[in-house]
Amino acid sequence: MPRLIDTHAHLDAPEYKGEKFEEVILAAKNAGVEKIISVGCDEETSLRNVELSSIYKDFIYATYGFHPHNAESFDFVRHTAQIKERVKSNSIVAIGEIGLDYYRDLSPRGVQKEVFLKQLAVAREADFPVIIHIRDAFEDFKKFTDGIDFKGVIHCYSGDAEFAKWAVDRGFYISFTASITYPLKAVYKMAGKTSRSVYEVIRNYEGFDSPVPASMLDLFSCVPLERIMIETDCPYLSPQNLRGRLNEPANVSAAAEVIAAIKKTGYEEFCDIAFANAKRFFSI
Ligand SMILES: [Zn+2]
Numbered sequence: 001m002p003r004l005i006d007t008h009a010h011l012d013a014p015e016y017k018g019e020k021f022e023e024v025i026l027a028a029k030n031a032g033v034e035k036i037i038s039v040g041c042d043e044e045t046s047l048r049n050v051e052l053s054s055i056y057k058d059f060i061y062a063t064y065g066f067h068p069h070n071a072e073s074f075d076f077v078r079h080t081a082q083i084k085e086r087v088k089s090n091s092i093v094a095i096g097e098i099g100l101d102y103y104r105d106l107s108p109r110g111v112q113k114e115v116f117l118k119q120l121a122v123a124r125e126a127d128f129p130v131i132i133h134i135r136d137a138f139e140d141f142k143k144f145t146d147g148i149d150f151k152g153v154i155h156c157y158s159g160d161a162e163f164a165k166w167a168v169d170r171g172f173y174i175s176f177t178a179s180i181t182y183p184l185k186a187v188y189k190m191a192g193k194t195s196r197s198v199y200e201v202i203r204n205y206e207g208f209d210s211p212v213p214a215s216m217l218d219l220f221s222c223v224p225l226e227r228i229m230i231e232t233d234c235p236y237l238s239p240q241n242l243r244g245r246l247n248e249p250a251n252v253s254a255a256a257e258v259i260a261a262i263k264k265t266g267y268e269e270f271c272d273i274a275f276a277n278a279k280r281f282f283s284i
């Protein structure tokens, strides 16, 4: 069975409370998921993930960070100190998720910027990796981080090929969720009819036009294998064939299947590379 890491889950989510939690952990293990990075979005969720990581040692790893949606609740003194303390005690593996979200604009953009840059400064000072959330804010992200050197992964990638190329040149990793399965409705339909896997349908497709959109092929041609990570961002973003159901780390293979087929590598080979990338990035 291929080795999988879900590099971005929210195991603190209320959807996993109670008995459900152990079910989700067991399903992940049965699916070959060996490690899960459980990502914080504010004080409460970050501290919950730190707690989970101390219970599920070497299986769940925590991060601490304020999501742009929660930027207004960031206390520059109290929360900066908390992040520094977690970095120092090695109880987290990254700072995040932090960034800019102009799609939902749940915090004023000026506040998002200040809170993002403050957390980024803490990460740089400690030479610590950062999980970045960017939605509809790619130009400002480029502008605000111009000349700032840091170790980052752009999670749940939603940008185009051009930005991906820029990010790779800057040394960033790029992480993909099952949102990359959404433009592939036709592929999933074909797979369902023939009982072949999505991976096989993409790999062995012989029609004139590929069922994979050209923009996706362009995007993946700009991202080398050694910079790719995979994630679920669960409980959100279930894969195409499970839409409407609760997402969980066991489903991280959906993104892997699609990327492996587009990059024309073996499925297991791709999972091994993505596993090694995540281990290297998070030093786990
Ligand atoms: Zn995010």
Ligand SMILES: [Zn+2]
Residues within 6 Å of the ligand: 008, 010, 039, 097, 233
């Ligand atoms: Zn997230």
